[in-house]
Amino acid sequence: MSAALSDTLVELRYGARRVLLAPHVGGSIAAFDEIRDGRSIDWLRPATPTALAARDPLGMASFPLLPYCNRIRDARFRFDDALVDLSGDGNAFAHALHGNAWRLPWRVGEVSESRACLHFSHEPSKAAAHHWPFAYEATQEFALDAHTLTVTISARNLSDRPMPFGMGHHPYYPRTRNTRVHAHVAAMWHSTPDLLPTHAGAHPCVDAMASKEGMSADAFDLDNNFAGWSRTATIAWPDEGRAITLDAETPFDHMVVYAPASHPDLLCVEPVSNVADWVNLDTDRAMKGGAVLKPGESVIASFAWTTRFG
Template sequence: MSADLFSLAAPAGEPLVELRHGARRVLLAPHVGGAVAAFYETRGADVIHWLRPATEAMLAAHNALGMASFPLLPYCNRIRDARFVFDGEPVDLSDDGNRFPHALHGNAWRRPWRVGESTETRATLHFQHALSDEAGHRWPFAFEASQEIVLDADALHIAMTLRNLADRPMPFGIGHHPYFPRTANTFVHAHVDEMWHGTPDPLPTHLAAHGSVEALKSPQGLSADAFDLDNHFVGWNRAVTIAWPDEHRAVTLSAGAPFDFMVIYAPKQLPDELCVEPVSNVADWINLDVARAQKGGGVLQPGETIRAAFALTTQRVV
């Protein structure tokens, strides 16, 4: 792609935040769920996209699902029927403004974030949730969150924080949702132990072996087209590489705790979509009756903060 052919403009009054480091660029869309809209670099007349870039139509629609990556807070993935019981009290998120039958990814990805400090290579985004009857604000625990996003010569770094502002314990999940370019020659490499199998919804049913587990560990890696995936993997070593061998390039996502699980979304019916996500829990963790090591998730005490960070390190492959 010619460098002068790539441009991305937000609607009037909703500017993008641009980070720059040499030939590398990151575009942030605070008004679209605190999302990353693009991460790319120029090489001569070419533009190399490390994440699937947003489009102006998706920006105008405020659709985080059309961004390059977006934060998952205060929980990740689905909650069955948008309901759960915590500390003996029922929680109903079915009227949360979420159009999905199972509550999905919390509410921070559907709300605007505020820009804090910003320099050429670093920006901080902030989000605060107060209790309200407004649609999209039915999560019954007040919290605040931030993202510190840093671009350097080797990587894009994202550090997230989540703080419980309620006067009682709050269940939580945290994650990020990057979309990668998907071609006929896209491969994913990672060490994992098992995969959560699921229903068509999809919701998890059981942990077991799967062909993708061994493929991920193989020298070639897992082809993005090999299976119809929307599944969680356990036992990963918090590092996964997405490679495009015919383009002689790769990007490695490395994460720290509490990102103890990895999601791969590579649907057969959407052959252009590929997500490889660092998350703190599997879908519907709060309703699953299994050991915490198998499902993740956690609880923040009043005033307690958790930090979670990951990086996308790019590589040229000979």
């Protein structure tokens, strides 16, 4: 299949396993599930028909984060001695959020039974969602097999000047009273009430995630970035005898955990390359992440979800 815009779902299959992609909803994953013993098992929270009809990325199973992850304070930052103002990009949040690729359609490229490729191109303009002043292109490649769903993201700066850049994915997992999160991180970024990072330091959740039992998804009220992530995390449902492990390559060196007390049905454990507001943070690059792509420079990295029972 040649690259084209599509408003239909793309289905990948491998045995009893299935992935649904929604290219028209920000290049999102709409579902990742499988049939086992006659019943459907959701590895990611599936999109509802309502979310699909509304083309709401926040209602998908997972969506891409490009060309930056999380928030940018007041939708403004300085780069190369110039002000970058994103306040008119149509993002309905006080602070610019997650870039623009999640709010625009992606083109469908090559598709086979268990693999697919989605493409995205951005050219700056004054239109909503196009205020990012750097041209770039991106690709997501999805590969499903008997145990793993692998996602490979690539991006290239098409501008004639350097471009600040970050990337990631925003998965939602089924959250129950027994859901546990296992991960090793060095520190948690503490935040302001409107979720902008202030400093990285200790928090009880750091030790809880590293413990043998893992952290209960209900233990803390979290919407935080984590530094010094080992690039692997497991979400487990021990009462159901199953778990899914996220493994990521560099530069996905940071992790976000979203487990809000106000919404006990929501749980995100996200691989990202930069912490929130990294372009405004005056701290070491290793702690905040992010990159600068030279004109024509590309970046490519993969992450994968591996599932298991027992």
